[in-house]
Structure formats: structure tokens, C-alpha cells
Amino acid sequence: MAALILLMGCQPKTDLDKIDALKKQVNKDIKALNELNANTFVQLEKDFISYDSSLQNMSEKELDAVFEKLRLVNAYIQQFNMERPVMQAEMDSTLVRLDLLRADVETHYIADSLAADYIEGETQEVERMNNKVAYFKDRLGNCRKDLDELKKKK
Numbered sequence: 001m002a003a004l005i006l007l008m009g010c011q012p013k014t015d016l017d018k019i020d021a022l023k024k025q026v027n028k029d030i031k032a033l034n035e036l037n038a039n040t041f042v043q044l045e046k047d048f049i050s051y052d053s054s055l056q057n058m059s060e061k062e063l064d065a066v067f068e069k070l071r072l073v074n075a076y077i078q079q080f081n082m083e084r085p086v087m088q089a090e091m092d093s094t095l096v097r098l099d100l101l102r103a104d105v106e107t108h109y110i111a112d113s114l115a116a117d118y119i120e121g122e123t124q125e126v127e128r129m130n131n132k133v134a135y136f137k138d139r140l141g142n143c144r145k146d147l148d149e150l151k152k153k154k
Helices: 002-009 015-053 062-105 111-152
Strands: none
Touching: 015 062, 015 111, 062 111
């Protein structure tokens, strides 16, 4: 979100500059989402499955101590699994809308006031997506720490 604020805080001079800045942010978020999936999520899911399969060898006391953290890790893994394709589709469609909006602004197909309204709507959508990416970076990072901590206790 801070990057988006900085990006938009520079007050681009034209609507085209604003649209280009939004596209740049969406592309950054797509890259971050793909990196999060490839570098964090895949290994986290493997480690969770591995750790989960070792639960049968734990005493009830040990199991009680780790159950809540594992439940949360599982919940975030499931949430990311469901949300990632939706987020990717939203980002892809946002890029298409921004390209169409850019073409409409360039050709003066829409009035400046209407363009400003559309840009404001897209800005809110880009910010929402950016927040989702940041949310999953934070949550999956915490899950990674929790699993690492649990492995040390084993």
C-alpha cells in the first residue's frame, strides 16, 4: 500500500500518467503474487503436509501445543489456494480495463470528468488488490515462521 501511495502521491500530471502508474502497480502486484506462490507458498504447503503427517507420532500434550498454529497455517494455505486464481484474474482484467481506458483517454472518446471518475475507481481497485497481496505476504510469512518454530521444537 505504501508503494501505491508513493506512486500516486507524486501527482502525475495527466490522466495517461495516472493510468500508466496504475498499470505499473498492477504489474508489480502480479509479479509479487507469482513470486509469493513460487517462493513461499509451494514450500510452505510441502512443509505443512510433512509436519502434519508427523502428528500421529506425537503425544496428546505435544499435539495440543501445536494444534492451533497448525490449524491457522492450514487455513491460510487453503485461503491462498482459493484466492490466488481469483486475484490473478482480477489483476488481468484490471490491466485490460486500464488499457481500454488509456485508449479512450488518448482518443478523447470520453470526457475528462468521466475519465477522472474511472481512474478513481481503478485506483481503488488497484489499492484493494495491492492490500490483498500484502495480506498474503504477511500471513504466509507468519505461517513460515510458525512452521519453522514448530520444527525446532520437534
